Amino acid sequence: MEEVNAWLDKVKSILEFELISLGGYHLSLYNLVIFVFILLIFRLIVKGLEKLIKRQSQRKEWITQGKQHAIFQIGKYILYVIGFLFAIKSINIDITPLIIGSSALFVGLGFGLQEAFRDFISGLILLFEGDVLIGDVIEFENGMVAVVKQINMRTSKVRTRDGIVIFVPNSQLINNRVINWSNSNILTRFHVGVGVSYGSDLELVEKLLMEVANADNDVSSRAKPFVRFTDFGNSSLDFELHFWSEEVWRIEFIKSRLRFEIDKKFRGSGIVIPFPQRDLHVKSSSISFKS
Secondary structure: OHHHHHHHHHHHHHHOOEEEEEOOEEEEHHHHHHHHHHHHHHHHHHHHHHHHHHHHHHHOOOOOHHHHHHHHHHHHHHHHHHHHHHHHHHOOOOOHHHHHHOHHHHHHHHHHOHHHHHHHHHHHHHHHHOOOOOOOEEEOOOOOEEEEEEEOOOEEEEEEOOOOEEEEEHHHHHHOOOEEHHHOOOOEEEEEEEEEOOOOOHHHHHHHHHHHHHHOOOOOOOOOOEEEEEEEOOOOEEEEEEEEEOOOOOHHHHHHHHHHHHHHHHHHHOOOOOOOOOOOOOOOOOOOOOO
16 A cells, blocks of 8 residues: 555656746646646547437438538537646636737738638638538639538648649639539539531421430430521521539530530431631722833
8 A cells, every 4th residue: 555655756746846937837747747737638529429410410410421420520620729728727728818919910910811810710611601511512703613622720631623633722612703603503504505507407407406406315304305507607506405404513525425415316317517708899999101
């Protein structure tokens, strides 16, 4: 028993060893151990939260992968802030005078980090509102289409159709015009344009275009495709084949496949897709040359 007490006294003396002693502030090894212990506890709580959210998402269909990530990110940051405050409290540090004394510094940093702060707030809005979620297919103002792979507090990671990973500031997703194809209906309407020569059998053109659309597996049969005669062009009669599809990400491949089939059908039926035509007028003038 005496050996156990001696060992406990030795451990106590080690833990009470002062690492820092400045004025009235003292930091012992015991305080440091408690600091690390609190951080580890909150780290385990975050891991538990992640497992809980994954378990609930398997039971409830409305919790999609994007919502699962958003809930976890918000909970994680809240828990880490609470854990850090508890850890700071455990080593007897009062950060109130530090905040008051550094107010001018914070104002300067605020002006210098306006963009970063705006992106941070935009990240919170994205996570809370869920307008853009992981796995969503989005289109930017410049026409670039990408799938959202990750949403962080300041930036989001997207992957384009070319396989290029781009980090986009969250403020661009909030303030700029962004089309979220995944937030619309399951079926989305697209179209393929084509022109035929003047004098073509227009009813045959419509029939062939409908055959192409109905024969493609990626064109939805739940919404009937249709053909629209759009204009009398300079060189052609212009048509649009409108169709619905669920394959938003692969839509350019589907359009390309439809164009191949349209060209094949037209060639087999004698329908000509004309080249652009231009009329050239040459004026003649009488010029006298003196010898």
